[in-house]
Amino acid sequence: ETVLTQSPGTLSLSPGERATLSCRASQSISGTDFAWYQQRPGQAPRLLIFGASSRATGIPDRFGGSGSGTDFTLTISRLEPEDFAIYYCQQYGTSPWTFGQGTKVEVK
Amino acid sequence: QVQLQESGPGLVKPSQTLSLTCTVSGGSMNSGSYFWSWIRQPAGKGLEFIGRVYNSGSTNYNPSLKSRVTISVDTSKNQFSLKLNSVTAADTAVYYCASGWSTFDYWGQGALVTVSS
Numbered sequence: 001e002t003v004l005t006q007s008p009g010t011l012s013l014s015p016g017e018r019a020t021l022s023c024r025a026s027q028s029i030s031g032t033d034f035a036w037y038q039q040r041p042g043q044a045p046r047l048l049i050f051g052a053s054s055r056a057t058g059i060p061d062r063f064g065g066s067g068s069g070t071d072f073t074l075t076i077s078r079l080e081p082e083d084f085a086i087y088y089c090q091q092y093g094t095s096p097w098t099f100g101q102g103t104k105v106e107v108k
Numbered sequence: 109q110v111q112l113q114e115s116g117p118g119l120v121k122p123s124q125t126l127s128l129t130c131t132v133s134g135g136s137m138n139s140g141s142y143f144w145s146w147i148r149q150p151a152g153k154g155l156e157f158i159g160r161v162y163n164s165g166s167t168n169y170n171p172s173l174k175s176r177v178t179i180s181v182d183t184s185k186n187q188f189s190l191k192l193n194s195v196t197a198a199d200t201a202v203y204y205c206a207s208g209w210s211t212f213d214y215w216g217q218g219a220l221v222t223v224s225s
Contacts, residue, residue: 033210044216044217047211047212090155090211092211095168096169096172099154099157
């Protein structure tokens with residue numbers, strides 16, 4: 001299976017700062033079959049980005065995705081209070097679909 | 109908009125079968141091209157894809173669980189179900205149902221299932 005490794009494990013930032021989250025795949029992802037999810041405490045995950053760079057419906061444009069092959073990035077241009085959460089990457093190019101272990105974005 | 113709701117026992121004894129149902133509202137399961145999936149998350153840990161079923165009944169399972177998992181669909185009731193047999197404490201987790209074609213676009217709120225005697 002394709003293993004996804006996210007870095008860093010925890011990102012400590014202040015509101016208004018820029019967040020850059022990385023995800024590296026153990027093998028090249030087919031096409032751009034890659035997504036990012038946000039999970040707030042006590043809630044189900046929410047789809048943010050699909051196709052590596054397309055925002056899901058209703059997602060603010062401060063969220064951006066990029067990358068291809070084995071290296072992908074989620075960028076949050078200016079952190080809002082509601083953005084402090086855990087973020088997961090996911091690949092759907094090779095069965096079984098797999099997730100990264102998560103990056104926690106916390107308030108500094 | 110599709111809404112999903114998990115239901116089922118919150119406590120299962122070791123070696124028994126975990127059974128959960130996901131009820132879909134906001135539209136017919138046959139009205140769109142969706143896979144209906146199950147994902148789980150142990151406390152404080154990450155997400156694990158369990159498997160998915162299409163409206164036709166065709167399935168894909170995570171190989172790590174394939175020998176113990178059955179996912180089925182009943183479009184007449186707008187429901188799909190998960191059965192996981194021979195459970196152990198390692199199967200204790202929040203179980204989510206979700207839908208989407210490739211990504212998981214819609215999620216249920218999650219159901220905590222504890223495996224304990």
